[in-house]
Amino acid sequence: MEPTHPFYFLSSCFDYPDKDTPVANLSDALVLLAGDMGLQLESDRKQVPELETLQAEYVRLFINSPGGVAAPPYASVYVNHSGIMRQKGYDEAMFFYNKAGFEPVESGESPDHIMHELNFLGLLLDRDDMSLTSDFLNSHLCKWYPRFEQRIVIAEPLPFFQILAQVTHLCLKQTLKEVMHEQATFS
Amino acid sequence: MNRRHFLKISAATAAAMASASISGTKGEGLFRPATAQAALAPETGSMGAKEVTSVCEMCFWRCPIVAKVKNGKLVKIEGNPKSPVNGQRVCARGNSGVQLLYDPDRVKTPLKRVGARGEGKWAKISWDEALDEVAYNMQKVKKKYGPHALAYFDHGASAEFMRGIFKAMGTENYTSEPAFFQCVGPPALAYLKTFGYVTTGTRQYNDMGNAKAMLLVASHIGENVHVSHVREFIEGLDKGAKLVVVDPRFSAPANKADIYLPIRPGTDTALMLAWINYVIKKNLYNKDFVANHCDGFDKLKDEVSDYSLEWAAKICDLKLVDIQEAIELLAKAAPHVNIHPGRHATWYGKGDLGRHQSYAILTALFGAVGVPGGIYFPTPVKKGHAECAEPEDVETADAETSMKDDSPYPFSYIFGTTTRSIIKAILTKDPYPVKLLGVNGVNIIQTIPDPYTTMKAIKELDFIFCEEMMAGETAIWSDIVLPDTTYLERYDGVYTYEGLTPYLTVRQPVVDPMFNVRSPYQIARGLAERLGIEGYSCESEEELVNEELKKADLTLESLNKQGGIVVYEGKPYRDPKTVKFSTESGKVQLAVEDFEDEDLDPIPKYDPTPAPPKGYTRLVYGRAPMHTFTRTMNNLWLHNEMPENKLWLNDKVAAKLGIKNDEEVILENQDGKRSNPIKVLVTPGIRPDVVFMYHGFGSKSKHLTRAYGKGAADGFLMTNIVNDRFIGADSKRTNFVRIIKNNRVLNIPELAALPREIPRYNSRLA
Ligand code: SF4
Numbered sequence: 001m002e003p004t005h006p007f008y009f010l011s012s013c014f015d016y017p018d019k020d021t022p023v024a025n026l027s028d029a030l031v032l033l034a035g036d037m038g039l040q041l042e043s044d045r046k047q048v049p050e051l052e053t054l055q056a057e058y059v060r061l062f063i064n065s066p067g068g069v070a071a072p073p074y075a076s077v078y079v080n081h082s083g084i085m086r087q088k089g090y091d092e093a094m095f096f097y098n099k100a101g102f103e104p105v106e107s108g109e110s111p112d113h114i115m116h117e118l119n120f121l122g123l124l125l126d127r128d129d130m131s132l133t134s135d136f137l138n139s140h141l142c143k144w145y146p147r148f149e150q151r152i153v154i155a156e157p158l159p160f161f162q163i164l165a166q167v168t169h170l171c172l173k174q175t176l177k178e179v180m181h182e183q184a185t186f187s
Numbered sequence: 188m189n190r191r192h193f194l195k196i197s198a199a200t201a202a203a204m205a206s207a208s209i210s211g212t213k214g215e216g217l218f219r220p221a222t223a224q225a226a227l228a229p230e231t232g233s234m235g236a237k238e239v240t241s242v243c244e245m246c247f248w249r250c251p252i253v254a255k256v257k258n259g260k261l262v263k264i265e266g267n268p269k270s271p272v273n274g275q276r277v278c279a280r281g282n283s284g285v286q287l288l289y290d291p292d293r294v295k296t297p298l299k300r301v302g303a304r305g306e307g308k309w310a311k312i313s314w315d316e317a318l319d320e321v322a323y324n325m326q327k328v329k330k331k332y333g334p335h336a337l338a339y340f341d342h343g344a345s346a347e348f349m350r351g352i353f354k355a356m357g358t359e360n361y362t363s364e365p366a367f368f369q370c371v372g373p374p375a376l377a378y379l380k381t382f383g384y385v386t387t388g389t390r391q392y393n394d395m396g397n398a399k400a401m402l403l404v405a406s407h408i409g410e411n412v413h414v415s416h417v418r419e420f421i422e423g424l425d426k427g428a429k430l431v432v433v434d435p436r437f438s439a440p441a442n443k444a445d446i447y448l449p450i451r452p453g454t455d456t457a458l459m460l461a462w463i464n465y466v467i468k469k470n471l472y473n474k475d476f477v478a479n480h481c482d483g484f485d486k487l488k489d490e491v492s493d494y495s496l497e498w499a500a501k502i503c504d505l506k507l508v509d510i511q512e513a514i515e516l517l518a519k520a521a522p523h524v525n526i527h528p529g530r531h532a533t534w535y536g537k538g539d540l541g542r543h544q545s546y547a548i549l550t551a552l553f554g555a556v557g558v559p560g561g562i563y564f565p566t567p568v569k570k571g572h573a574e575c576a577e578p579e580d581v582e583t584a585d586a587e588t589s590m591k592d593d594s595p596y597p598f599s600y601i602f603g604t605t606t607r608s609i610i611k612a613i614l615t616k617d618p619y620p621v622k623l624l625g626v627n628g629v630n631i632i633q634t635i636p637d638p639y640t641t642m643k644a645i646k647e648l649d650f651i652f653c654e655e656m657m658a659g660e661t662a663i664w665s666d667i668v669l670p671d672t673t674y675l676e677r678y679d680g681v682y683t684y685e686g687l688t689p690y691l692t693v694r695q696p697v698v699d700p701m702f703n704v705r706s707p708y709q710i711a712r713g714l715a716e717r718l719g720i721e722g723y724s725c726e727s728e729e730e731l732v733n734e735e736l737k738k739a740d741l742t743l744e745s746l747n748k749q750g751g752i753v754v755y756e757g758k759p760y761r762d763p764k765t766v767k768f769s770t771e772s773g774k775v776q777l778a779v780e781d782f783e784d785e786d787l788d789p790i791p792k793y794d795p796t797p798a799p800p801k802g803y804t805r806l807v808y809g810r811a812p813m814h815t816f817t818r819t820m821n822n823l824w825l826h827n828e829m830p831e832n833k834l835w836l837n838d839k840v841a842a843k844l845g846i847k848n849d850e851e852v853i854l855e856n857q858d859g860k861r862s863n864p865i866k867v868l869v870t871p872g873i874r875p876d877v878v879f880m881y882h883g884f885g886s887k888s889k890h891l892t893r894a895y896g897k898g899a900a901d902g903f904l905m906t907n908i909v910n911d912r913f914i915g916a917d918s919k920r921t922n923f924v925r926i927i928k929n930n931r932v933l934n935i936p937e938l939a940a941l942p943r944e945i946p947r948y949n950s951r952l953a
Pocket of ligand 1: 243244250280281282
C-alpha cells in the first residue's frame with residue numbers, strides 16, 4: 001500500500017545500519033524525500049556512503065564516541081536537561097505509548113529512542129488518532145527533537161545523518177502543522 | 188479506510204522507500220498492544236517506591252544499600268537500615284549510582300574497533316560476533332604462543348567469572364590486579380607475615396572506634412572515604428581518642444589531630460624506627476605480650492638501636508619535642524592504641540613493605556592486637572561455594588620460566604603475576620611473549636603508572652579486549668569492548684563482612700539491565716561454551732547465589748524476607764593470655780624469617796629515598812571523597828561536586844614563583860613529560876618540598892564527555908618507577924615536577940634544607 005507518511009522509514013533510518021540494511025536504497029529514498037520536503041541538496045551530499053563508514057558514524061553520533069556520545073538519541077536526555085536516561089522524557093514517552101494502548105517491544109534500546117518515537121508517531125497517524133498525535137507532538141516529540149537535531153548538527157555528521165536530521169525536522173514540522181490545522185508553531 | 192496524507196510524498200519517493208523494503212515493516216516491530224496498565228501520570232520523588240536491597244559498588248567497600256524503584260526506574264539509593272556498618276547512610280558516590288546506571292555515555296552494545304588502537308572508532312556488533320571474536324583470538328594466541336601468552340588485568344566484583352576462563356585456558360597469568368599491586372600489596376604482606384593473617388587488604392580489621400589514641404601515617408581518611416571506616420574513625424575521636432597524624436600535607440584528618448607532624452616525604456620509616464627504638468629503650472612496650480607472644484624481640488632491639496629521636500628529627504625535618512610527645516601519647520594509650528595499617532602503600536618502591544612492617548611492629552610492641560582499639564581478628568561468616576559458576580578441570584600449564592613463580596619479587600606469587608612483569612613481557616618477550624590481554628574493571632592507562640609504556644605495550648599485542656561499563660581509556664585501546672551491567676543490574680554472589688559486626692548480604696539487580704549489556708557471569712558462560720570449557724553450569728545467577736547461600740541455611744527468598752542482610756555476633760577480641768597467631772610458631776614475628784630466607788631484611792631498615800633534583804619538587808597524590816579513583820570522573824553528580832583537581836602548592840614557594848591562587852599551570856616531570864593544565868591551590872597546608880593533587884582527573888579519553896581534559900592526571904607524570912623488592916609493586920611518589928606558567932619553566936626553590944644523609948635524585952634533565 002502507498003505510504004501516507006514517512007515515519008516508519010525515518011524510524012528505520014535512525015536504526016543501526018547492519019549488513020542487511022540496503023544502504024543505497026535507504027540513501028536514495030532519503031534524498032528523494034528531502035526533495036519532496038523542499039530541501040535543496042548539493043550533489044556531493046547525495047553520495048551513497050559505504051556501510052562501514054555509516055556504521056562508525058552511527059556509533060560516534062548515537063552510541064559512544066570521542067568527545068562523548070555526540071547526540072544521545074533519547075528523549076530523557078533533553079526534556080528537562082537532566083542529561084541522563086530514564087527521567088522525565090522517558091516517562092512522557094511511556095505515558096503516550098500506554099495511552100495509545102501500546103507497549104514497546106524489548107529491543108535492547110530504551111523506549112524513548114528516536115527510532116521508537118518516530119515509529120509510534122507512524123502508528124498514531126495510521127490510526128488517525130488526531131487528538132493523541134497532536135498531544136504527542138506538541139507536548140513531547142517536537143519539544144525535544146530540535147535539541148537533539150542541534151547536537152547532531154554540531155557534531156558535523158556525514159551527509160546521510162545531516163540530511164536525515166533535517167528531513168525529520170521538516171516532516172515533523174509539516175505533520176504538526178497539518179494536525180494542528182496550522183494553529184501551532186514548531187518550537 | 189480513508190487514509191489521510193499528511194505530507195506530500197511523491198510516487199518516486201514512495202517507490203524508493205518501498206524498495207528500501209523497510210517502510211512499514213521493520214519499524215512496526217517496535218511496539219505491541221499493551222498487556223499491562225502502566226501508571227498514566229508520571230510520578231516524581233521516591234515516596235511509595237518499591238525497595239530492593241543490594242550492595243553498593245561505587246567503590247570496593249561494598250556498603251549494604253536499599254534501592255528505591257518506581258515504575259521500573261531507580262529513583263534513589265540509601266544505606267540498608269539493617270546494616271550494622273552504614274545504616275541508612277551512603278557516601279556521595281553511593282548516592283550517585285543512579286547517575287552511573289542512567290549515564291548516556293555508558294557502553295551500550297558490544298563494539299568492535301574499526302580505527303587504530305587508542306582512536307576510539309567502533310562498529311556495533313552482536314553478542315555472538317563479539318564472543319566469537321574473543322574466543323577465536325584466545326584460541327589463536329594460545330595455539331601460536333602457548334597458554335601463558337594470555338594475561339588478565341582485573342579488579343572488582345565483576346572480574347571473577349572471566350578469571351575462571353583465563354585459568355581454564357591454562358595461563359598462569361589469570362590474575363594481575365593492578366589495583367592490588369599499586370595499592371594494598373605491601374601492607375597485606377607485611378601484616379600477613381607479622382601476624383599470620385591479612386589484617387589489611389580489601390578489608391581492614393582495625394578498631395578505630397574503640398581506640399584511646401590513633402596514629403595515621405599519611406592515611407587521609409575522610410578524603411579517602413569508606414562509610415564504616417570514617418564512622419569508626421569519628422566514633423573514636425568522639426569518645427576522646429587522641430590523634431597523631433604524620434603527613435607532608437595538612438589533610439582532612441590532620442585538621443583533627445592533637446599532634447600533626449608535617450614530615451619530609453620519604454622519611455616515614457626513619458620516624459617509625461626511631462619510635463620503635465624509643466619504646467624499647469624507655470620500656471614503654473607491653474612486656475607480657477612481647478614475652479609470651481612475640482618472636483625476634485632481641486634481634487629487633489639490636490637492629491633499631493641506632494635510630495634515635497634526635498636523628499629522626501633531623502632526617503624527617505620535625506621538631507624533637509613533637510615526635511617525643513607523640514610517641515609518649517601513643518604509648519600512654521596502649522594497648523588500646525590504633526597504629527593504622529595504611530591502605531594505599533606503594534609510594535617509594537623499595538621501602539614500602541618495611542614501612543608497613545614498622546607499623547605492625549609498633550602495634551605488637553604495644554600489645555594492641557585482639558584488644559579494643561587495636562587491630563583485631565576477623566570473625567568468619569559461613570558462606571558456600573558455587574562450583575556451578577566455575578570451570579571444571581582447571582590446570583595451569585607448566586612454564587619453562589614461570590613469570591609468577593620465578594618472579595624477581597619472591598612474594599608476588601601469593602597475589603598473582605605482577606603488573607610490571609606482564610607489561611615487560613609484552614614488550615620484551617621475556618620470559619615469554621604475552622600477546623593477548625583481557626581487562627576488566629581497570630583503567631589500565633591511568634591506574635598503572637607510566638602510561639606511555641603501557642600504551643606502547645598495548646600496540647604490541649595481537650589482541651586486547653575488555654569488559655567495561657563506561658567507554659573509558661581501556662575501551663578506546665581495546666579491539667573488542669564487551670558492555671558490562673552495572674552493579675545495579677546484576678547479581679554478583681554473596682558478600683560477607685568479617686569485621687566487628689559481621690554480616691552476610693547479597694548483591695541483586697534492582698532494575699532490568701539497560702541497553703544491550705550482559706552480566707559478567709553470562710559473558711564468561713558464553714565464552715566457556717565457545718572455548719569448549721566445561722563448567723559454568725549454573726543457568727542463572729539466582730541459582731549461583733542460592734548455591735552460595737545454602738551453607739548459611741538461607742535462600743535468596745528467605746534472605747530478602749529478612750531485609751537482605753543477616754547480622755552475626757562478632758568475636759574480634761582475644762584473651763591476651765591465650766591468644767594464638769597463625770604464623771608457624773603461633774607467635775607474632777617481629778623479625779620475619781621468611782624475608783631473611785629470600786635475602787630480604789627481616790626487620791625494616793631506613794633506606795633513604797632520593798630527594799627531588801634541584802629545581803624540582805616531589806609529586807604526591809591522594810583520593811578525593813567524592814570520587815573513586817578514575818572510575819567516577821564522568822559521573823554527573825560527582826562531577827558537579829568536584830569537576831577538576833587542583834595542584835596544592837606551598838604558599839611561600841608560590842610567592843617566590845609569583846603564582847597566585849587559581850592560576851593555571853602545566854607540570855613537567857624529570858623526564859620532560861607534561862601534564863594537562865591544572866589550577867593551583869596556594870596553601871600553607873603543604874610542605875615546600877612537595878606538591879599534591881587528587882587522583883582520578885585529567886582523562887585523556889574524549890569519550891568521557893564531562894571528564895575529558897578536566898584537571899591533570901598524576902599517572903601521566905610518573906615515568907620513574909621503582910619496584911618494591913618483595914612483591915614488585917610500582918612506586919608512585921618517586922617522580923618530580925617543575926612548573927610551567929605562560930610557557931616559562933619555573934624552577935622550584937628549595938626552602939627546606941636537605942640533610943647530607945639523603946641523596947638527591949639524579950635526573951637526566953636536571
Ligand atoms: S563507601 Fe560509598 S561508594 Fe563505597 S561502597 Fe560505601 S556507599 Fe558505596
